Amino acid sequence: MNLSLALTITLLIPVLLIILTHWLPQTNPDLEKVSPYECGFDPLENARLPFSLQFFLIAVFFLLFDLEIALLLPLPWAMNLNPTTTITWMTALIILLTIGLAYEWLQGGLDWAK
Template identity: 65%
Template sequence: MNLLTTILLITTTLSVILAFISFWLPQMNPDLEKLSPYECGFDPLGSARLPFSLRFFLVAILFLLFDLEIALLLPLPWGNHLLSPLTTFLWASSVLTLLTLGLIYEWIQGGLEWAE
């Protein structure tokens, strides 16, 4: 048997064993006490399901988008091994231009304003 077959066999066996174990474990039966929020031993004072700020969600999504675009620029110091440094420069410039245009658009639309 080669290495790939061995790894595939071990992975499949482990997955099947873990799936059977999950069915054999006792099922959780949540009751009112288990579903109530825990507040350091005190009785809950209010609802644990407070409304989530949509502004915070939008800022978090913007952060993820801009962070992923910045991650595209991280391998650029090793880009000198490409065929043409001009291609690398043009690619980096286009990514930075998109980042700048996206930031300006969000600023104009008020997506960066925390308080309304």
């Protein structure tokens, strides 16, 4: 009984609010009220601004190495194996990511200005 009452109230309140917002009209819509607002951006300009691919690559590298830290820190507690096996897995992961970093460095992916 309590669960059905909670579910009914949980569903009833949002449905009533949605119906209420559709029935009540906007009081005084003008150009300023209906235009989107983003601080520092003109909403009437072209949305396709120039984007730095180098910045994107650096951000992706940061995410990859941040993921490496997130995977390496809990690894000894998560595996519950022999410490030598855990260290072997950690070393293999670090070597794999270091090889990837060296490859990107040699390809020029980390050069900010070309």
